[in-house]
Amino acid sequence: MTLPKAFDERIRIQLGDEYEDYIKCFDSDMYHGIRVNTSKISVEDFLKISPFELEPVPWTKNGFYYDHRKYTPSKHPYYYAGLYYIQEPSAMTPASVLDIEDGDVVLDICAAPGGKSTELAAKLNGTGILISNDISNSRAKALLKNLELFGIGNMCVVSEPPNNLSKAFEGTFDKILIDAPCSGEGMFRKSSSMMTAWENNGTELFAGLQRGILNEACKMLKPGGKLLYSTCTFSPEEDERSVEYLLSIDDSMHLVDFPKYEKFDDGNPAWGETGNPELVKCSRLWPHHVKGEGHFIALFEKDQDDSYRGNSTYSFKSYRPDEDFIAFIKHVSESAGIKTDRIEENNGRLYYISEGMPDVKGLRLLRHGLFLGEVKKNRFEPSQSLAMYLKSDQFDNVVSFLADDIRVIKYLKGETVELEDDQDIENGYVLVCVDGYPLGWAKNNRGVLKNKYLSGWRMMS
Numbered sequence: 001m002t003l004p005k006a007f008d009e010r011i012r013i014q015l016g017d018e019y020e021d022y023i024k025c026f027d028s029d030m031y032h033g034i035r036v037n038t039s040k041i042s043v044e045d046f047l048k049i050s051p052f053e054l055e056p057v058p059w060t061k062n063g064f065y066y067d068h069r070k071y072t073p074s075k076h077p078y079y080y081a082g083l084y085y086i087q088e089p090s091a092m093t094p095a096s097v098l099d100i101e102d103g104d105v106v107l108d109i110c111a112a113p114g115g116k117s118t119e120l121a122a123k124l125n126g127t128g129i130l131i132s133n134d135i136s137n138s139r140a141k142a143l144l145k146n147l148e149l150f151g152i153g154n155m156c157v158v159s160e161p162p163n164n165l166s167k168a169f170e171g172t173f174d175k176i177l178i179d180a181p182c183s184g185e186g187m188f189r190k191s192s193s194m195m196t197a198w199e200n201n202g203t204e205l206f207a208g209l210q211r212g213i214l215n216e217a218c219k220m221l222k223p224g225g226k227l228l229y230s231t232c233t234f235s236p237e238e239d240e241r242s243v244e245y246l247l248s249i250d251d252s253m254h255l256v257d258f259p260k261y262e263k264f265d266d267g268n269p270a271w272g273e274t275g276n277p278e279l280v281k282c283s284r285l286w287p288h289h290v291k292g293e294g295h296f297i298a299l300f301e302k303d304q305d306d307s308y309r310g311n312s313t314y315s316f317k318s319y320r321p322d323e324d325f326i327a328f329i330k331h332v333s334e335s336a337g338i339k340t341d342r343i344e345e346n347n348g349r350l351y352y353i354s355e356g357m358p359d360v361k362g363l364r365l366l367r368h369g370l371f372l373g374e375v376k377k378n379r380f381e382p383s384q385s386l387a388m389y390l391k392s393d394q395f396d397n398v399v400s401f402l403a404d405d406i407r408v409i410k411y412l413k414g415e416t417v418e419l420e421d422d423q424d425i426e427n428g429y430v431l432v433c434v435d436g437y438p439l440g441w442a443k444n445n446r447g448v449l450k451n452k453y454l455s456g457w458r459m460m461s
């Protein structure tokens with residue numbers, strides 16, 4: 001392993017006596033983790049059914065290390081049931097540090113592919129709204145899939161540059177997360193291509209991008225709101241100095257403390273330009289101090305402002321529920337919280353819009369609200385996202401297979417599946433589950449389940 005020369009020279013000075021310890025990290029493998037989706041299953045219940053031996057990540061209560069030589073969590077049916085997200089352990093820190101309260105309106109500006117958004121959404125626990133944005137449309141598609149897999153309905157997925165967001169969302173958010181594009185020095189062990197990218201781009205390019213994003217983010221935060229800034233790099237220019245930049249452009253923003261795991265380092269005032277002692281409130285995770293690849297985190301709060309008057313909310317296009325949809329929704333329990341007066345129709349596609357959705361008019365949207373399904377000629381076809389959103393006791397026609405039943409894999413591969421004689425399931429739409437956790441839809445015809453699993457989500461091998 002050869003580090004980029006300019007990086008090696010800088011990190012040698014930055015780390016001093018610790019340089020050799022840092023370099024030794026490259027002799028061992030990176031850490032692998034999963035984070036439990038607490039909006040679907042409690043950590044306690046997951047540990048009872050976990051197919052993997054797990055070791056807790058000490059700074060995140062729902063994060064665990066697994067041995068990647070023994071297990072492939074992305075191939076297990078519980079992955080398809082959205083029970084966990086596969087995430088590098090230090091990357092679990094930002095969303096765990098940002099305290100989310102019920103009813104919060106939250107923005108994740110650089111969200112794809114959704115490692116942090118899925119946790120922010122789980123922490124909202126079905127209340128409030130999450131707006132998840134990524135400037136890259138193709139990456140935003142992966143973000144949407146991950147949020148849907150997690151069963152999230154109170155969300156909107158957007159693909160816009162931050163200056164367009166700030167025109168629409170001035171003073172809108174209780175919480176904002178900026179997991180900024182960065183030079184990725186904490187990813188060197190994961191992939192040597194990150195070193196090549198570092199050599200090509202350096203740190204300045206990203207420092208510029210970060211300042212642009214921070215500038216727009218401040219405008220969108222409500223008075224009293226909190227903003228979390230994170231990178232997966234160690235460069236002072238992108239870490240302490242980006243923090244100093246934000247403090248310099250908006251004097252209503254100040255750094256706040258957050259609980260730190262004992263092996264996290266404090267931010268270093270000496271690595272800033274101003275020497276601001278407040279920078280110790282930030283945190284840097286070094287791979288030679290913690291079992292993770294590395295991250296930097298800063299938490300800000302905006303001062304209260306008595307003149308604040310709120311922002312506009314979503315304006316509905318009215319929809320008169322179609323008969324086929326009404327016939328279907330009768331099978332869904334009221335506890336799922338889908339109110340027919342908050343449904344919007346667009347070319348036959350129905351969306352449930354949660355309360356508190358901000359006005360998203362004019363933005364490039366990949367999804368607003370929960371996609372319920374499509375009204376086609378004389379029938380309603382429920383969506384994959386609705387199946388993932390529901391709990392198994394919220395639909396009145398359910399079949400649940402054990403995780404090791406071969407029919408689970410067949411179902412996930414898109415094949416037809418047969419019920420056993422003693423499985424008394426009504427004809428029509430069935431919510432197919434693994435160990436009681438929904439995977440998708442099928443249509444039962446006298447014991448034969450016609451597969452309705454979303455084709456783009458099928459298990460490949």
Ligand SMILES: C[S@@+](CC[C@H](N)C(=O)[O-])C[C@H]1O[C@@H](n2cnc3c(N)ncnc32)[C@H](O)[C@@H]1O
Nearest residue numbers: 110111112113114115116134135136179180181
């Ligand atoms: C570090 S990654 C985000 C990872 C993500 N938060 C997660 O946990 O899965 C940074 C993301 O920022 C996006 N990005 C780059 N420039 C951006 C900009 N100006 N505004 C919004 N997103 C941007 C990139 O497309 C990339 O997906």
